[in-house]
Amino acid sequence: MNVDAVSDIFRRVLENAEVSADSDFFVMGGDSLLATRVLSAIARACGVELDFDDFADAPTPGALAKKIASMA
Amino acid sequence: MSYPYCDVTKAFADAAGRHPDRPAIAHNGRSLTYAELDAWVRATARRLGPRPGVVGVVTSRSAATVACLLGTLAAGGTYCPIDPAHPEPRRRALMSASGCRLVIAAEPGASVPPGVRPVDLPDRAEATRNAGPDRADSAPSSASSRVAGSALDAVPVAADDPAYILFTSGSTGEPKPVVTPRGAVSTVVGALRDLFGLTPADRVLQFASLNWDTCFEEILPTLTAGAALVFHDDAYSGSFRRMLRMIDAERITVLDLPSAFWHELVRHLVEERAALPASLRLVVVGGEAVNPVRLADWCALDTAAIRLVNTYGCTETTLITHAVDLHGPLAARRAAPWRAGERVPIGHALPHVRQHLGEGGELLVGGPSLALGYRGRPDATAERFVEIDLGAGPERYFRTGDRVGRTPDGALVHEGRLDHELKVRGVRVDPAEVEAQIAGHPQVGAVAVAGAVVADHTTLAAYIVPRSPSGVVALADDVLSYLRDRVPSHLVPSRITVVPELVYTASGKVDRAGSHRRYASAAV
Numbered sequence: 001m002n003v004d005a006v007s008d009i010f011r012r013v014l015e016n017a018e019v020s021a022d023s024d025f026f027v028m029g030g031d032s033l034l035a036t037r038v039l040s041a042i043a044r045a046c047g048v049e050l051d052f053d054d055f056a057d058a059p060t061p062g063a064l065a066k067k068i069a070s071m072a
Numbered sequence: 073m074s075y076p077y078c079d080v081t082k083a084f085a086d087a088a089g090r091h092p093d094r095p096a097i098a099h100n101g102r103s104l105t106y107a108e109l110d111a112w113v114r115a116t117a118r119r120l121g122p123r124p125g126v127v128g129v130v131t132s133r134s135a136a137t138v139a140c141l142l143g144t145l146a147a148g149g150t151y152c153p154i155d156p157a158h159p160e161p162r163r164r165a166l167m168s169a170s171g172c173r174l175v176i177a178a179e180p181g182a183s184v185p186p187g188v189r190p191v192d193l194p195d196r197a198e199a200t201r202n203a204g205p206d207r208a209d210s211a212p213s214s215a216s217s218r219v220a221g222s223a224l225d226a227v228p229v230a231a232d233d234p235a236y237i238l239f240t241s242g243s244t245g246e247p248k249p250v251v252t253p254r255g256a257v258s259t260v261v262g263a264l265r266d267l268f269g270l271t272p273a274d275r276v277l278q279f280a281s282l283n284w285d286t287c288f289e290e291i292l293p294t295l296t297a298g299a300a301l302v303f304h305d306d307a308y309s310g311s312f313r314r315m316l317r318m319i320d321a322e323r324i325t326v327l328d329l330p331s332a333f334w335h336e337l338v339r340h341l342v343e344e345r346a347a348l349p350a351s352l353r354l355v356v357v358g359g360e361a362v363n364p365v366r367l368a369d370w371c372a373l374d375t376a377a378i379r380l381v382n383t384y385g386c387t388e389t390t391l392i393t394h395a396v397d398l399h400g401p402l403a404a405r406r407a408a409p410w411r412a413g414e415r416v417p418i419g420h421a422l423p424h425v426r427q428h429l430g431e432g433g434e435l436l437v438g439g440p441s442l443a444l445g446y447r448g449r450p451d452a453t454a455e456r457f458v459e460i461d462l463g464a465g466p467e468r469y470f471r472t473g474d475r476v477g478r479t480p481d482g483a484l485v486h487e488g489r490l491d492h493e494l495k496v497r498g499v500r501v502d503p504a505e506v507e508a509q510i511a512g513h514p515q516v517g518a519v520a521v522a523g524a525v526v527a528d529h530t531t532l533a534a535y536i537v538p539r540s541p542s543g544v545v546a547l548a549d550d551v552l553s554y555l556r557d558r559v560p561s562h563l564v565p566s567r568i569t570v571v572p573e574l575v576y577t578a579s580g581k582v583d584r585a586g587s588h589r590r591y592a593s594a595a596v
Contacts, residue, residue, distance in 0.1 A: 013527075033497070033527070035310055040311075040343065044343070044344060050310075050311065051311050053309075055310065
């Protein structure tokens with residue numbers, strides 16, 4: 001998954017169009033419940049099953065896309 | 073139906089006597105038998121000594137914390153969980169407000185405030201050496217526990233001795249310590265074993281944080297029924313795929329989830345067209361209103377064989393007081409599917425509960441499950457625990473602050489709060505407590521905290537007015553880190569917005585909802 005695809009998931013889950021590659025999910029109002037939606041959407045899109053710790057380490061679309069690439 | 077007083081520690085010891093070799097706790101695939109857990113509990117109680125007073129326990133999701141809980145109760149002490157994730161000043165304040173004299177940490181070397189004595193948890197291997205499944209070769213299966221037990225049985229406990237102290241949100245910024253007596257715990261645990269229909273064949277997932285009372289409704293009915301309590305990291309990973317695989321592999325039969333988390337599970341199941349593991353027979357939800365749309369989705373899945381039970385209760389009335397089967401084999405049939413806008417009932421009073429609808433439709437709860445009150449807070453206790461006479465003499469009732477109505481079949485429906493309290497993922501939050509904390513920041517001039525519904529669950533939104541215009545830059549981030557250093561995460565708003573002024577009511581009070589309405593769109 002590339003950065004744009006992850007950004008799209010953030011936009012949909014946060015219901016916020018102003019997501020860029022370095023938007024921090026948890027600063028933009030994301031919480032652990034909404035985080036489960038992001039993790040499910042990523043798993044569905046590319047099969048990579050990340051967890052909360054992975055997301056906390058990489059809370060932006062840019063960092064998350066890198067993490068997914070490293071685990072795929 | 074009544075539950076004569078039989079202490080929960082005795083109910084556990086009886087279960088251990090009946091099922092010494094069955095698994096009591098499974099943790100990431102490793103299990104501890106009832107005989108082993110019983111031996112660990114007794115060793116913990118001996119280490120604490122008789123009547124140790126309030127015992128702080130630094131919690132973790134582990135068998136060790138369960139041994140501390142049961143060991144404290146077996147010694148005649150009062151359990152008080154201490155969340156290691158709380159900021160240090162908060163932990164100290166809670167220990168002091170609870171009157172904690174001893175602290176047990178599963179890992180040695182925990183820092184404790186002056187005046188509090190640290191106690192090491194007895195080593196599990198040492199405590200359980202004579203209780204392993206193979207001890208039957210050398211001794212009758214219950215001999216060791218009977219001998220060890222005799223010393224403990226000498227600690228007399230009464231139904232009104234305090235069992236645990238937990239905190240609820242208080243408007244002054246200080247949390248209120250709720251003291252729950254042993255009789256309330258044993259009564260409710262008995263009622264929940266019946267409600268859940270637990271048998272030794274059950275395997276119950278331990279999901280709730282060990283710092284909130286919901287964990288007791290998972291732990292205590294299970295361990296007094298001879299069933300297995302299952303801890304597994306995959307349950308808390310945030311990945312529903314991993315969680316569902318784990319439920320299947322661990323053959324979990326019972327889940328007890330916060331409603332908001334269950335909403336996300338339903339969404340996941342629908343979007344993935346995933347099936348629920350066949351082992352599941354009961355899903356208990358509670359803590360927040362059930363969303364009727366998610367409920368309709370659940371009913372449309374292959375869930376007819378699974379009991380879905382909605383529950384309601386307050387810390388002050390001990391775990392669960394009301395419940396109803398919403399779907400599955402014991403649920404009343406419905407003519408039409410659930411639709412958006414309908415109110416999903418919170419249920420009928422359990423057999424031990426007396427209920428009364430007071431002024432403004434406020435639910436009052438009486439009976440043997442009431443807490444003793446708020447420790448050290450006679451004013452707050454008198455305000456919420458009231459004596460009323462409904463014809464049979466004065467009786468003690470707890471004013472829940474919840475407005476309720478009734479469905480035609482007598483189940484209660486929640487219609488709102490009489491005060492400003494919010495439920496944030498099942499935890500009661502008084503917005504005034506959060507405001508009091510935020511107002512302590514030197515650059516904050518005024519603040520309003522409101523509940524905001526985001527994606528099926530309630531979150532906190534804070535609106536702050538800077539004390540001076542020069543302080544605006546990065547104030548929201550600054551307040552965020554200020555809060556994270558002082559309060560637990562459920563009191564940290566998920567959105568903090570700096571605004572020029574708050575909205576006030578005609579009488580000059582801050583209008584929380586009005587401030588939220590004016591600025592909510594700007595916050596997104």
